[in-house]
Amino acid sequence: MTLPGFVIRNAFRNKRRALLSTLSVAASLFLLVTLQTFQREFTLPPSDIGASLRIAVRNKVSLGVPLPVRQRPIVEGIPGIAGVTPFTYFGGRFRDEAYTPFAQFAVDPVAFTNVFVDARTPPDQLAAWMQDRRSCIVGKVTLERYGLKIGDKLKLIGTFYPVDLDLNIAGYYSGTPDDRSVFFHHKHLDEMLGGGKTVGTWWVRAASAEAAPGIISALNAAFANTSAEVRAETESAFQMGFVSMWGNIKLLIGSISSVVVFTLLLVAVSTMSMAIRERFRELAILKAIGYRRRELFSFILAESFGLAMVGALVGAGGAYLAFSFIDLPKLTGGMLRQFEVTDRILAMAFTIAAVLGVVAAIPPALAVARTSVVDGLKTLD
Amino acid sequence: MPVQTVAEHTSSSAPGDAAGPIVSVRGLTKIYRQGDINVTALDNVTLDIQVGEFLVLMGPSGSGKSTLLHLIAGIDRPTSGELRVQGIDISRLSESQLADWRNQNVGFVFQSFNLVPVLTAFENVELPLLLTRLGRKERRRLVTTALDLVGLGDRQHHLPKQMSGGQEQRVAIARALVTDPSLVVADEPTGNLDSHSAQEALGILQSLSRDHGKTVIMVTHDPKAAAFGSRQVHLEKGELTA
Ligand SMILES: Nc1ncnc2c1ncn2[C@@H]1O[C@H](COP(=O)(O)OP(=O)(O)O)[C@@H](O)[C@H]1O
Ligand SMILES: [Mg+2]
Numbered sequence: 001m002t003l004p005g006f007v008i009r010n011a012f013r014n015k016r017r018a019l020l021s022t023l024s025v026a027a028s029l030f031l032l033v034t035l036q037t038f039q040r041e042f043t044l045p046p047s048d049i050g051a052s053l054r055i056a057v058r059n060k061v062s063l064g065v066p067l068p069v070r071q072r073p074i075v076e077g078i079p080g081i082a083g084v085t086p087f088t089y090f091g092g093r094f095r096d097e098a099y100t101p102f103a104q105f106a107v108d109p110v111a112f113t114n115v116f117v118d119a120r121t122p123p124d125q126l127a128a129w130m131q132d133r134r135s136c137i138v139g140k141v142t143l144e145r146y147g148l149k150i151g152d153k154l155k156l157i158g159t160f161y162p163v164d165l166d167l168n169i170a171g172y173y174s175g176t177p178d179d180r181s182v183f184f185h186h187k188h189l190d191e192m193l194g195g196g197k198t199v200g201t202w203w204v205r206a207a208s209a210e211a212a213p214g215i216i217s218a219l220n221a222a223f224a225n226t227s228a229e230v231r232a233e234t235e236s237a238f239q240m241g242f243v244s245m246w247g248n249i250k251l252l253i254g255s256i257s258s259v260v261v262f263t264l265l266l267v268a269v270s271t272m273s274m275a276i277r278e279r280f281r282e283l284a285i286l287k288a289i290g291y292r293r294r295e296l297f298s299f300i301l302a303e304s305f306g307l308a309m310v311g312a313l314v315g316a317g318g319a320y321l322a323f324s325f326i327d328l329p330k331l332t333g334g335m336l337r338q339f340e341v342t343d344r345i346l347a348m349a350f351t352i353a354a355v356l357g358v359v360a361a362i363p364p365a366l367a368v369a370r371t372s373v374v375d376g377l378k379t380l381d
Numbered sequence: 382m383p384v385q386t387v388a389e390h391t392s393s394s395a396p397g398d399a400a401g402p403i404v405s406v407r408g409l410t411k412i413y414r415q416g417d418i419n420v421t422a423l424d425n426v427t428l429d430i431q432v433g434e435f436l437v438l439m440g441p442s443g444s445g446k447s448t449l450l451h452l453i454a455g456i457d458r459p460t461s462g463e464l465r466v467q468g469i470d471i472s473r474l475s476e477s478q479l480a481d482w483r484n485q486n487v488g489f490v491f492q493s494f495n496l497v498p499v500l501t502a503f504e505n506v507e508l509p510l511l512l513t514r515l516g517r518k519e520r521r522r523l524v525t526t527a528l529d530l531v532g533l534g535d536r537q538h539h540l541p542k543q544m545s546g547g548q549e550q551r552v553a554i555a556r557a558l559v560t561d562p563s564l565v566v567a568d569e570p571t572g573n574l575d576s577h578s579a580q581e582a583l584g585i586l587q588s589l590s591r592d593h594g595k596t597v598i599m600v601t602h603d604p605k606a607a608a609f610g611s612r613q614v615h616l617e618k619g620e621l622t623a
Contacts, residue, residue: 001504003511013499285495288456289509289556290484292477373456377491 007302021271025311028264029349033319036345039253057202060229066198067228078218080211083114086186088200092156102142104182106189115205118175125171135170136184143172163192268360272304276364283368284376293369301361308357316349403596404430409462411448422448424619435590435597437610444616446600447568454487454566455479484512488557490567494549496541503537506556527555531585547578554585567599571606583609
């Protein structure tokens with residue numbers, strides 16, 4: 001036998017307790033890692049640079065109700081507006097996948113580049129897109145994910161429009177927080193549908209941030225009491241509302257995490273104290289036969305630390321594996337964008353476990369140090 | 382650390398001071414403070430113990446037998462008086478020096494056997510050796526020798542719960558002598574044993590002093606057990622009477 005062997009034997013002397021305490025550490029750390037991963041997900045870089053200037057205009061009734069094309073000149077006539085593009089969600093299905101992880105929008109290419117200024121496309125590709133009415137630009141992420149190349153065809157099966165699209169890939173774009181969407185000519189959609197009288201939404205770019213509030217009221221006022229009243233909102237106002245709502249959630253997640261850690265600490269300290277108290281007399285014998293305080297402390301520390309680390313391995317490691325193999329972005333329809341257990345989160349979980357292991361060892365170790373051999377021998381089994 | 386096998390051991394129990402007594406106690410007093418009350422557990426005790434003696438400490442309950450044994454074995458400290466073991470004033474050693482000293486010089490046997498329940502007989506006996514620099518092979522040899530000596534050579538891999546009380550106490554004796562200490566102390570070692578097992582345990586302790594030159598100090602209040610010793614001293618209210 002060796003000293004580490006002795007520690008291991010002691011740690012598992014009460015197998016059920018060792019298992020339960022390891023599992024409680026594991027479950028708590030799993031929860032903690034999940035919460036922290038959520039937190040990170042919602043504080044991902046929130047918006048692109050153009051967001052504070054962009055205004056979304058939708059039908060006041062609902063996002064699903066279209067807006068008449070005839071609104072465009074009125075919108076363009078509002079002072080302070082730098083660009084307007086129609087913006088219609090196509091919602092097509094790509095290939096045989098049950099779920100298509102990228103959205104497609106019909107836009108006015110020239111106006112689009114004027115509104116979504118942060119989407120960058122190589123000039124030659126942009127020119128090609130402008131020229132070919134049946135072409136599109138594809139987000140870099142989507143392009144790479146499917147191994148698509150410039151010049152390839154992109155077939156989209158209509159789901160709520162009764163038409164399928166067969167687009168030429170003219171180029172790609174990047175530089176937005178989420179380079180996944182596909183943009184194509186609104187005119188092409190109009191042709192396919194044989195209409196051209198409606199759009200999904202208008203997206204507007206204000207010339208300056210100061211002008212935005214005035215533009216919003218002007219937009220809302222312009223179509224008041226018409227058959228298609230609108231609701232205009234800046235993207236950044238929307239984002240800010242989003243972030244401030246998440247501010248509360250962040251506080252909530254923070255509080256739950258603290259409570260989890262604190263509870264875990266109490267459980268660990270009391271479990272370790274109980275485990276050691278049962279062995280007081282044995283520890284007194286070990287002292288009598290020559291073991292010193294620091295050796296006994298090492299035993300207790302090693303046992304406590306070991307159990308906490310195994311718990312962390314199972315809990316935090318388990319969370320890491322689970323969220324790596326389960327495609328949560330896909331399962332949540334893209335609501336969760338990454339849900340990635342980062343190294344930082346893992347390091348935090350293991351640090352907490354390490355601290356836990358050390359802290360839980362201190363009270364029993366102090367009790368053992370304070371108890372003389374003679375007093376220890378008197379404790380009952 | 383000069384560890385020898387018990388079997389090889391002959392007469393080198395008191396290194397450096399073979400002539401004098403192994404234990405020399407002069408005016409030893411131990412007072413426990415319990416709140417406002419002082420309890421005098423040992424009162425001015427003077428006693429010499431020679432190498433190879435099997436000394437039996439007798440006396441009524443509460444007379445200070447265990448206290449004296451604990452002081453001599455270096456697990457408690459005297460209030461006043463002089464205490465030399467092998468010529469060393471052990472009351473002056475630091476906690477950690479004292480721990481080393483006990484590891485090398487004293488073997489302990491208690492009334493309740495105090496084996497570690499998750500360790501086999503072999504591993505329990507090996508415990509004191511884990512603090513030494515001895516290699517695995519050497520440890521194995523010493524543990525086997527000690528277990529053979531107490532007649533448990535064939536029970537090495539049994540856990541305490543798989544053994545009888547008498548066997549457990551013999552494992553405890555093997556653990557006490559595996560480091561080849563000069564001094565073996567036993568506090569009522571037969572208190573929890575039936576008379577047959579008690580006889581076996583006492584026989585082993587007797588042979589340690591008689592055949593292997595160990596100094597054995599045993600506390601008991603059983604006259605039959607006391608008869609195994611080579612000398613008896615009596616305590617009464619913390620004082621030696623005879
Ligand atoms: N830790 C202690 N605190 C206070 N009193 C003690 C302590 N240990 C022993 N005593 C007292 O010292 C006296 C001698 O005790 P002890 O040596 O255990 O007696 P014995 O072993 O002869 O039964 C008793 O009166 C006992 O109550
Ligand atoms: Mg006693």
